[in-house]
Amino acid sequence: MPKVKVPRKSTSVDMTAMCDVAFLLLTFFILTATARQPDPLEIKTPSSTVQFKVPDKDLAIVSIGKGKVFLEIIGQDIKKDALRRMGELYSTQFTEEEAKRFGVLSSFGVPMGGLKQYINMSPDERKKSGYDKDGIQIDSTRNNELYRWIEQARRSVADLHQTEMRVSIKGDSEEEYPVIRKIVDVLQKQQVNKFSLITSAEGATK
Amino acid sequence: MAELNSGGGDGKGGKVRSKKQSTRVDLTAMVDLAFLLITFFMLTTSLSKPLAMDIAKPDKDEKNLDNRKELKASQTMTILLGKNNKVAWYMGIAGGEAPTIEGFADVRASLLKNKQKVKETMGKDIVIVVKPTDASTYKNFVDIMDELNITKTNINAPAIDDDPTHLLDSEKEAMKAGGIL
Numbered sequence: 001m002p003k004v005k006v007p008r009k010s011t012s013v014d015m016t017a018m019c020d021v022a023f024l025l026l027t028f029f030i031l032t033a034t035a036r037q038p039d040p041l042e043i044k045t046p047s048s049t050v051q052f053k054v055p056d057k058d059l060a061i062v063s064i065g066k067g068k069v070f071l072e073i074i075g076q077d078i079k080k081d082a083l084r085r086m087g088e089l090y091s092t093q094f095t096e097e098e099a100k101r102f103g104v105l106s107s108f109g110v111p112m113g114g115l116k117q118y119i120n121m122s123p124d125e126r127k128k129s130g131y132d133k134d135g136i137q138i139d140s141t142r143n144n145e146l147y148r149w150i151e152q153a154r155r156s157v158a159d160l161h162q163t164e165m166r167v168s169i170k171g172d173s174e175e176e177y178p179v180i181r182k183i184v185d186v187l188q189k190q191q192v193n194k195f196s197l198i199t200s201a202e203g204a205t206k
Numbered sequence: 207m208a209e210l211n212s213g214g215g216d217g218k219g220g221k222v223r224s225k226k227q228s229t230r231v232d233l234t235a236m237v238d239l240a241f242l243l244i245t246f247f248m249l250t251t252s253l254s255k256p257l258a259m260d261i262a263k264p265d266k267d268e269k270n271l272d273n274r275k276e277l278k279a280s281q282t283m284t285i286l287l288g289k290n291n292k293v294a295w296y297m298g299i300a301g302g303e304a305p306t307i308e309g310f311a312d313v314r315a316s317l318l319k320n321k322q323k324v325k326e327t328m329g330k331d332i333v334i335v336v337k338p339t340d341a342s343t344y345k346n347f348v349d350i351m352d353e354l355n356i357t358k359t360n361i362n363a364p365a366i367d368d369d370p371t372h373l374l375d376s377e378k379e380a381m382k383a384g385g386i387l
Binding site for chain 2: 012015016018019022023025026029030032033045046048049050051052053054055064168170171172173174175176177178179180181184188191193194195196197198199200201
């Protein structure tokens with residue numbers, strides 16, 4: 001009598017479908033990814049119930065944390081143009097290469113005096129250099145660099161995109177109000193009476 | 207047919223067949239890699255976009271005084287932001303009514319109450335004046351703007367007066383007495 005043979009089943013599973021799904025997801029995430037920028041400032045934004053999303057162009061974000069002010073201008077073309085204008089104002093020449101490097105920089109808080117050196121550094125050196133330890137100058141009324149930056153960026157947006165630049169303030173929850181007031185004063189000095197505050201989402205009812 | 211190649215020696219004399227190769231590829235490594243990349247991209251994408259709260263501040267233009275609007279005192283409610291996440295509010299003119307000091311949890315009820323009162327007695331919408339003092343934090347400011355938004359007391363654009371010189375003595379006194387300045 002012949003033995004009943006139990007057919008040995010293969011342990012390998014068909015992974016084609018799984019592979020398909022995995023790559024589909026992968027493609028989706030790659031395409032939607034806007035890589036999270038490493039923030040030079042740790043900012044915990046307060047939450048609110050507003051539903052209006054931050055626009056992703058023609059925008060300047062003023063970040064405030066620990067009394068320091070950083071600026072981020074959205075859009076590479078605007079950033080380059082603003083840099084060129086700032087160079088003219090402060091009689092510093094920026095090469096095409098430097099403008100390109102500046103274009104990919106996210107938020108920065110470097111005084112104009114050290115900007116050229118800062119641009120030419122590698123990311124690691126930038127962190128060590130301490131050029132951005134004070135943020136952008138806002139104190140002196142005569143040489144208010146934040147004022148100039150915003151002014152020039154607004155001109156760039158008006159020239160290149162024919163629209164008004166929006167200004168957003170991204171402040172840390174624990175930031176004292178006087179610092180915010182300084183920024184608002186800078187904006188109001190150039191008739192920017194309307195701006196937005198960046199907040200994180202919160203449930204509609206508490 | 208399949209047994210042809212299974213044995214070691216009994217294939218003697220048979221045709222030399224080339225082994226039929228399986229078309230299956232081992233996908234394990236590929237799947238591993240794919241999931242690793244998925245994880246990476248999922249973690250680095252900022253999924254929730256931050257939200258923007260629009261703020262309009264009164265124009266500071268000193269030369270053009272025509273754009274100022276006169277308000278009735280009984281129509282306005284002034285909210286002073288103090289320290290320790292406390293606010294003081296009063297209706298009408300400063301020094302008239304003693305300011306009420308409360309936390310952010312209770313402000314909403316007060317706002318709604320005053321909104322209704324003004325609407326009933328005057329038939330007009332309430333006007334809010336927000337005065338953030340030096341003792342308050344940025345969070346307080348965002349919170350109060352959010353409360354105004356929730357209670358819909360911002361039909362008349364709320365006036366944000368953050369000039370420290372505009373803080374009246376009577377307001378300072380009241381806030382000091384309440385221990386929030």
